[in-house]
Each structure stands twice: as structure tokens, then as C-alpha cells.
Amino acid sequence: MKKPAMKSAELPLSSSTGRLSDRIYDHVLGQIAIGILPVNCRLPPENGLAELLGVSRPVVREALTRLRDDGLIASRQGAGWFVTRCPAANAFDFAPVSSIPDIQRCFVFRMAVEGDAAALAARNRDRQSLRRIQQVLTRLDTMVAQGREGGLGVEEDLLFHRTIAEASGNRFFVETLTSLREQIAIGVNLNRNLSLIQPRGRILRGQQEHRRVFEAIEAQDEDGARRAMRTHVENARKRIFEGG
Known part of the structure; x- marks a missing residue:
């Protein structure tokens, strides 16, 4: 397969402050996101990228390693770097490329x-804190049931997570x-915007995950609450970047 040329004019590197590797990461990610570097395409060699983007080869290598760790590219021995996955469609409609990493x-x-x-x-909750978590969860249930008319529910989603932090009894989680x-x-906001333009099952899954977190806290199941919350946050990430 013939590799497309990197078109730096399509997505110029930001002149804002920040680590060079972050900007190289953003640049290559942008090329993948808009289809200049499609799945199965071979990236230009590291020295070619370094020369094109005006940075050192170690900077390029660091950015490519992070792209690999994020599951977007992979190296094939003797053949170089290849694109393995593109972020979920529509993700870049709501967040600038520079914010994705x-x-x-x-x-x-x-x-x-x-x-x-x-x-x-789960360990420290009392009746009052449990009731507050349940009240926020009920508000989210109502918004999900109302669909688009119910709004995005960003503030309610944030409040759900904050209320759980408050129930921990440790102010440093809240802070x-x-x-x-x-x-x-x-x-x-990105996740909930995407949910409005994708099948309804997407937002229902997120709310089911919220409920599993609440149920584990209610049951005072510490390990279950930890797993449920970690699963929810990871699944939220996947729904944005992997279209899950």
C-alpha cells in the first residue's frame, strides 16, 4: 500500500507552550483522525517525521510510543510503524485535537x-450520604428517560461523582x-454529546454503570464499588475513543 504524504498544512503544529512530544502526538493523531493516515497505513520513518516537523528524533519516538500505548499505532519488525485504529467517529466534532491526549x-x-x-x-457511607447519591442518580434516570429533551446532564453526572467522593469521608478526594x-x-460533556447522536443503548449503558456503583456502595461492598467505578470510568473512555 502506498503511504500518503504527511500534509502538515492540514493540521499545523501549535505554537502554544507545551512539551514538543505532546504537539507531535497531537499532530499525528490529527492525521489519523481526519483520514490522511488511515488504518493499516505505514507512517513515514522517524527521521522523516523529525525533519518534517522540525524536532529531534527522540521527541518523535516519544510521541509514537505514546500513540502505541494508546492503541493507535503498532510497530512491525523491519517495516516501521502502522496505524491500527482510528478514534471513534465524531469525537473530534466536540473537542479540539490538542485536548485529546x-x-x-x-x-x-x-x-x-x-x-x-x-x-x-462503601465503607464509610451513612444514610444521609447514601440518600444524596441516590437522589442524583434518580435525577440522571429522569434525564435519560427524557432523551434529548432532558438535556445533556453534564452537571448531574459531575455531581454524582462528587457526591461519592464526599461519601468517602476523605476531603482530599473531594478537593x-x-x-x-x-x-x-x-x-x-464530550461523552454525553456523542451519546445524543449515537444509539440510545450507549447512554443507557453509562447509567447502568452508575447504578452498579451505587448498589455496591449501598451494599458496603468496597471491592465491588472500586471495580464498578473503575469499570465505569474506563468504559466512558472507550465510548469516546473506541466507539464502545
Whole structure:
């Protein structure tokens, strides 16, 4: 298969501050997302990318390694790097390409932090905190039932996760989510926007995952709550980037 030329004019590198490898990552990801580098296409060699983008070869290698770790490209011995997957269709309609890597990293971070917060919530929750979580869950149920007329439910989704952090009894979980609110909101907003233009089962799955987290907390099942929350956050990431 003939490899298409990298068209730097299609997606110019940002001049904003930030690590060079982040910008190379964004650039190559953008080429994949808009089809210049389709699935099964071979990327130009590292030295060619370095020369084209005006960076060192180690910078290119670091960016390609991260793309590999995200499951977007893979190396074939003696043949170079090949595109293995494109992000889910429509993902880039709602988030600029430059934000995609940080959205992914935020989801990974949330898996660890919110998983432990849910486990502690299962251990420490009382009737009042459990009632607050259930009230937010009920509000989300109503919005899901109403479909488009119910709105996106971004604030309610954020509140559900915050209320669980509060139920943990450890203020540092709450403060961590508060400090990351803007970054988390981008991912939640993106996910819920995508749910409006895709089959209804997508948003129903997310709400079922919320309910499993609540049920584990209600049952004071620490391990179950941790698993349910980690699964929910990882599945939310997959629904954006893998079309799950």
C-alpha cells in the first residue's frame, strides 16, 4: 500500500507552550483522525517525521510510543510503524485535537482516584450520604428517560461523582475532583454529546454503570464499588475513543 504524504498544512503544529512530544502526538493523531493516515497505513520513518516537523528524533519516538500505548499505532519488525485504529467517529466534532491526549490521561487518573473514593464511600457511607447519591442518580434516570429533551446532564453526572467522593469521608478526594473539575467536565460533556447522536443503548449503558456503583456502595461492598467505578470510568473512555 502506498503511504500518503504527511500534509502538515492540514493540521499545523501549535505554537502554544507545551512539551514538543505532546504537539507531535497531537499532530499525528490529527492525521489519523481526519483520514490522511488511515488504518493499516505505514507512517513515514522517524527521521522523516523529525525533519518534517522540525524536532529531534527522540521527541518523535516519544510521541509514537505514546500513540502505541494508546492503541493507535503498532510497530512491525523491519517495516516501521502502522496505524491500527482510528478514534471513534465524531469525537473530534466536540473537542479540539490538542485536548485529546489530556482527556485520555484524565480518564486514566480518574480510574485510580475515583475507584478508591468509591471503595471508601462503601465503607464509610451513612444514610444521609447514601440518600444524596441516590437522589442524583434518580435525577440522571429522569434525564435519560427524557432523551434529548432532558438535556445533556453534564452537571448531574459531575455531581454524582462528587457526591461519592464526599461519601468517602476523605476531603482530599473531594478537593482533587474540585481541582480537576474543568478537565473532567470536558470528558463528560464530550461523552454525553456523542451519546445524543449515537444509539440510545450507549447512554443507557453509562447509567447502568452508575447504578452498579451505587448498589455496591449501598451494599458496603468496597471491592465491588472500586471495580464498578473503575469499570465505569474506563468504559466512558472507550465510548469516546473506541466507539464502545
